[in-house]
Amino acid sequence: MKILAMDTTTLVMGVAVLEENKVLGEVTTNLLKNHSVRLMPTIDRLLKDLDLKMTDMDVIAVTSGPGSYTGIRIGVTSAKTMAWARKIPLYSESSLTVLAMNGFRFPGLVVPIFDARRQRVYSGVYRTCGNKMEEVMKQQVVSIHEWLEQIAKREEPVLFLGDDVQSFRELIIQHLNERAVFGDPAENIPRPSQLGWLIWQKIIQGEKPESQAFTPNYLQLTQAEANWLQKQGNGESVHESQGRENCISSDGSV
């Protein structure tokens, strides 16, 4: 069973092909370059290098977010359409969980971070559990200060992962002192092969694929919807819903 896995939720663009739990090939770039232009040619190139065709693929795997709204949609739309065209199942996994997999061997908590701007982050707290990463604190979009205060209450070493961690490094050390551990360069890049492996485990555990109406998990409402809700007097959901759409460049790059 061959799995084609793709991730375009952050600056990192990744494509991998797995034969069950064996990685046949993987391409990862970390550039401010357009995922819309590069995703399909990258898939095409990787399959050619592997002497494989699209018809050889049995499963499509994609990250469902969070991350750049535009980036998420490029991956999800491409994956969804390929799966539909070939009539093969589509599976998805959180982009934070995929990044957390890079801390699989870490004896403590693993915290992947994507910058959500204005001192907020997309993040979750994970711990190794069997072959998977268990979510100890639910993934969310949260103020970095609030998040670090919560994490500091747990008396464990914490591994922070992701390129965006760099900009919060001082703050993290202030909160966690020597309990803070930082990822190596290779560990800070989400790997599409990790996505593929997570999906393979879902398949062998009999999990159902996504439906055709599958939508990304943006983790927050759009600015317009948040404002609208606020006007309706529904203040609660607003704090979590500060939009990020303004931060995405207009040429579709992420």
Add this chain to the structure above:
Amino acid sequence: MIQKQSLVLGIETSCDETSAAVVADGTRVLSNVISSQMEVHRRFGGVVPEVASRRHVERITLIIEQALQEAQVELGDLDAIAVTQGPGLVGALLIGVAAGKALSFASGIPLVAVHHIAGHIYANHLVKPLEFPLVSLVVSGGHTELIYMEKHNHFERLGQTRDDAAGEAFDKVARLMNLPYPGGPQIDRLAVEGSISYDLPRAWLEPDSLDFSFSGLKSAVMQLMQKAKQRQEEIRPADLAASFQHAVIDVLVEKSIRAVKKTGVKHLLLAGGVSANSALRVQLSKRCEQEQIDLRIPPLELCTDNAAMIAAAGTFLFYEGKFADLTLNADPGLPLTYS
């Protein structure tokens, strides 16, 4: 030229409509599924790009599937996939482009990239084959242009708006008048009950210019309303709607006739969302009858954004072998040039 027989799937996501269609030979609509988001955006008083993009992702394969089912064709029966590349909202366009490329790659069916305005023009081809040379007046929320076509896939712009698009002017004035969204059809409806009694300016620009300008007209409406308020006079909304609409249409009709005369063509095409405006249809028909110009107006369902028009325009790119590759990107400012 490839054999003139084809089955083309169109995909259109440039704004707030998710649409897919199957068109045979560039002329016969086998299906034209349009999922409008108007209800979703109404509460915001206009199209919110991020909301539109999210909706497109959710619907895209369902709409494509429905289009194939209604046309009673299989994916493998298609000769080409035509997708709107631009212009439009970039985030929205990206969904169609990503879907088009993924579909083309997964199925091996060639892809063609269509200009949205070319699509609007080719909506007329679905009624009766285009006859060249022709001039098309393209009027929508984003465009007001006069296009000259000597042959298929060949576009030359004779004039365009220097500020607001005609549809945009309708929407802005509707907002000033506190009419519900979308404003264009509301003004059209209201104008029927009114009479042309307010004096509003028409921007003719330079004597030989085929360009348009509607921002002055919008300002004039605003001033008229402010003055009335200061004098505590009542504005008659139906009369204002009729007067405003007439001022827009006067210029659209006159410049179209000028373009036809200047180029010496026999055929004039109306295209774009504003072609649905009843007064524009009537007035342009009258003038064309007087001038003995063959006028083509698409039926209402083909005036607004739809994928059948994209498939029709894409069919002629397919015939000429003008394919797109996997690096195709959405282009919100795509120019309509010679191809």
